[in-house]
Amino acid sequence: MLKFAVAGTGFATKVIVPALVRHPKTMPVAISSGRMARAEAAAREFDLDFHTTSFDDLLDRDPDAVIITTPTDLHHPMALAAIQRGIHVICEKPMALDVRQAEEMWRAAVDAGILHAIDFEFRYLPVRARMTELIDEGFIGDVTFVSLAGFTSGRADPVGMPWNWWSSVARGGGALGASASHFSDALMGWCGPIEEVMGGLTTVVGERRDGSGKLRTVDSDDSYAFSARFASGAMANVLYSSAVQHTRPLEVAVYGTGGTLINSGDRELLGGVKGEELAPLEIPDRLRRLPDGSHEDDIGEGYWLEAPFLRLLDRFVSAIESGEEFDGPTFEDGLRVQRVLDAVRASHASGWTKV
Numbered sequence: 001m002l003k004f005a006v007a008g009t010g011f012a013t014k015v016i017v018p019a020l021v022r023h024p025k026t027m028p029v030a031i032s033s034g035r036m037a038r039a040e041a042a043a044r045e046f047d048l049d050f051h052t053t054s055f056d057d058l059l060d061r062d063p064d065a066v067i068i069t070t071p072t073d074l075h076h077p078m079a080l081a082a083i084q085r086g087i088h089v090i091c092e093k094p095m096a097l098d099v100r101q102a103e104e105m106w107r108a109a110v111d112a113g114i115l116h117a118i119d120f121e122f123r124y125l126p127v128r129a130r131m132t133e134l135i136d137e138g139f140i141g142d143v144t145f146v147s148l149a150g151f152t153s154g155r156a157d158p159v160g161m162p163w164n165w166w167s168s169v170a171r172g173g174g175a176l177g178a179s180a181s182h183f184s185d186a187l188m189g190w191c192g193p194i195e196e197v198m199g200g201l202t203t204v205v206g207e208r209r210d211g212s213g214k215l216r217t218v219d220s221d222d223s224y225a226f227s228a229r230f231a232s233g234a235m236a237n238v239l240y241s242s243a244v245q246h247t248r249p250l251e252v253a254v255y256g257t258g259g260t261l262i263n264s265g266d267r268e269l270l271g272g273v274k275g276e277e278l279a280p281l282e283i284p285d286r287l288r289r290l291p292d293g294s295h296e297d298d299i300g301e302g303y304w305l306e307a308p309f310l311r312l313l314d315r316f317v318s319a320i321e322s323g324e325e326f327d328g329p330t331f332e333d334g335l336r337v338q339r340v341l342d343a344v345r346a347s348h349a350s351g352w353t354k355v
Helices: 011-022 036-046 055-059 072-084 099-112 126-136 175-191 306-322 331-350
Strands: 002-007 026-032 050-052 065-068 088-091 116-118 143-151 194-202 207-209 215-217 223-230 235-241 248-256 259-264 268-273
Touching: 002 011, 002 055, 011 026, 011 036, 011 065, 011 306, 026 036, 026 055, 036 050, 050 055, 055 072, 065 072, 072 088, 072 099, 088 306, 099 116, 099 331, 116 331, 126 175, 126 248, 126 259, 126 268, 143 175, 175 194, 175 223, 175 235, 175 331, 194 331, 223 331
Parallel strands: 002 026, 002 065, 026 050, 065 088, 088 116, 143 235
Antiparallel strands: 143 248, 194 223, 207 215, 223 235, 248 259, 259 268
16 A cells, blocks of 8 residues: 555545545555644544644655645645655646746656656546547547636635635635646647737635635636637637636537537537537546546545546556556646746736747
8 A cells, every 4th residue: 555645634635535545555644734623633534643734744754655735835845845855746736836936846856756746637537538539539630729618606705715825826826726727738638739828817806804804805816818829720718717606617619620529517528520510429438437446426425526536646656656657747747837827927917928
């Protein structure tokens, strides 16, 4: 069994730790949090040997790998600390606060010879995985245009979603880093390198109350839009908001010289070649299977991202066991995405910006 330590108790307790418990070759052994009460509660829930508020103490447990799921501003120092000890790292997205930090993390990991991954688990949602297969197989020819739009109500309520690190630019909060990191990774997987972008960010809910009831300004974005031009000549438009009053399922449309693919809410895939009507496309059951041979439906009430994370985790475990390269999203992929995010932010003031 490979020993994993986990930094963070938010997303980690919904997805990461349950996945480590479920995977047949991993076990979580320690967890850290900025608040001892949360670390203690997580350790009790999952019967972990150790909990702490100190990341250094977490690394002292000598895990085979550490998974960093903390606020974004902590990714860089924590990843470097683990790398210096020769510990393999899976880091949440966005990778860092900016390109400089991301590049330093990537170079340090490569120089140390450790395995490194960014949690772009959306790659392994069955519908998206099938889209990638079909595009790679040439089902729609050369991709010419992608339209991506998603609206959620998760941050529309300033009372139900209080002020926290996500509301702060300095801590790496905001919708662009949270969702456009996944979108950019997907777009480059389908269309190749992005050459330039133009976009804008806005904050719909400008104030929220913190834990003490104090009204605080939100300076991170909860909505954004951007266009991208690819080296291939393709273009993409991306529109997203987490602060609208009603949720509209994500819709991704990929148009090619020979056909079209439409992903509706990551649940249904429509497609068709030129001259034919769009029709539902089958998602092979192999894309719904989990590493232990079970089916993603077996997770039951588990959080919906546990299954795709398990698939990423399984590739990471295989790389540790075999000593070969990790066949999944690496720090290099995270750096590519970080360049796109930084360019979108810059373009808000300057127009079309080179990536």
